[in-house]
Amino acid sequence: MGSDFKDLLVEVYKKLLEHFGKQNWWPVDWEYHLRERTNPFDEVVIGAILTQNTSWRNVEKALERLKAKGKLSLVWIEKVTVEVLEELVKPAGFYKQKAQRLKEVAKFIRSTKGGVPRREDLLKVKGIGNETADVILLYGYHRLEFVIDKYTLRWLKRFLGVEWDYLTAKGFFEESLPPNVPVYKEFHALIDELAKNYCKAKKVECKRCPLARDCRFRREGVG
Ligand code: SF4
Incomplete structure (x- = not known):
């Protein structure tokens, strides 16, 4: 070119x-995270999974349900049962797959112990393709x-x-x-x-x- x-x-x-x-992307509810003492980074990761194959409007509905009945937190997502998670993320569609992917990514992020993962390692997590990996790296970790x-x-x-x-x-x-x-x-x-x-x-x-x-x-x- x-x-x-x-x-x-x-x-x-x-x-x-x-x-x-x-x-000012990625949209994050700063007030929520201040109040709940959760990490805004988690909302980026959760949104990156939920937005796969659906509109942002549907993602917002799922995020609202998570905020109302659960937590916008990867630690919480890793601990909660997959059935509860499925119910909460239903508005984002493909809810069984997305609940499973959220759990996988939560486990992976914990394994990085606060470090920045390599792109190729993120891509090895089930359900994370190029776009999701780059959203997490750019908006979550502020990488180029x-x-x-x-x-x-x-x-x-x-x-x-x-x-x-x-x-x-x-x-x-x-x-x-x-x-x-x-x-x-x-x-x-x-x-x-x-x-x-x-x-x-x-x-x-x-x-x-x-x-x-x-x-x-x-x-x-x-x-
Ligand atoms: S709307 Fe799309 S196709 Fe039309 S001028 Fe703009 S960029 Fe080009």
């Missing part, structure tokens, strides 16, 4: 930030790992006309952007915001999009 595309990516970041403002999701791949396909897999797209962002954790965090959230508001799966709203001028899809007159 040429340097023109790389320069363009930095421009995209600036335009999205100007248009949507700071997103760019997060790709289906929204990012869809946007890349339209904007640059490229059909990349996860790791190719991740490599492109990481080679193009300055090594800056807050930029990685914001950029991922801004692309999701773009995909939810304008660059949608079906009803694409190019006319209102802040990236329309440089977009291949738009230039070719499809949008």
